[in-house]
Amino acid sequence: xxxxxxxxxxxxxxxxxxxxxxxxxxxxxxxxxxxxxxxxxxxxxxxxxxxxxxxxxxxxxxxxxxxxxxxxxxxxxxxxxxxxxxxxxxxxxxxxxxxxxxxxxxxxxxxxxxxxxxxxxxxxxxxxxxxxxxxxxxxxxxxxxxxxxxxxxxxxxxxxxxxxxx
Numbered sequence: 001x002x003x004x005x006x007x008x009x010x011x012x013x014x015x016x017x018x019x020x021x022x023x024x025x026x027x028x029x030x031x032x033x034x035x036x037x038x039x040x041x042x043x044x045x046x047x048x049x050x051x052x053x054x055x056x057x058x059x060x061x062x063x064x065x066x067x068x069x070x071x072x073x074x075x076x077x078x079x080x081x082x083x084x085x086x087x088x089x090x091x092x093x094x095x096x097x098x099x100x101x102x103x104x105x106x107x108x109x110x111x112x113x114x115x116x117x118x119x120x121x122x123x124x125x126x127x128x129x130x131x132x133x134x135x136x137x138x139x140x141x142x143x144x145x146x147x148x149x150x151x152x153x154x155x156x157x158x159x160x161x162x163x164x165x166x
Contacts, residue, residue, distance in 0.1 A: 083163035091124065103150055
C-alpha cells in the first residue's frame with residue numbers, strides 16, 4: 001500500500017520543507033531500495049525525515065536523521081574590503097577539527113595580531129580585523145601599508161596580502 005515517500009529537510013528541527021518525492025513499490029514482500037541525493041547544500045547541520053504515504057492517504061513519519069555538512073577543503077579567502085580602513089573581514093574554511101591560527105604580519109614578518117588561536121571544528125568562519133588594535137595580541141593603530149595574514153590549520157598553511165589605507 002506504499003504510494004511513496006516525501007523527503008523532508010529542516011535546518012532547525014521545527015520548520016520542515018519537502019525537498020523531493022520517491023515513488024513507492026505498492027505492496028510487496030521483497031525488500032526494496034530507495035535513494036535520494038540532496039545537492040548544493042551550504043555547510044551546517046540538517047535534519048531529514050521521510051513521510052511514508054499510503055495509497056489511501058494515510059501517512060507515517062520516520063525517525064529524524066541529522067547530517068553535518070562540512071567543507072571538503074581548507075581555504076582562506078581574500079579579505080574584504082581591501083584596501084581597508086579601519087576594519088576588514090577575513091573568511092576561511094576548515095574541513096576537519098584542527099588547531100587553527102590566523103595571524104597578521106607586517107612586511108618585515110613581525111607579528112601584528114593573533115586573530116585566532118584555538119581548536120575549531122570543521123566549518124566556515126568569518127572574523128573581523130580592526131586596525132585600531134585593542135586586544136592583548138594586537139599592535140594598536142598600525143601604519144598604512146601592506147600586511148599579510150596567514151592561516152595555519154594542521155598541515156594547511158596559506159598567506160594572503162591586504163592593504164591598510166588611513
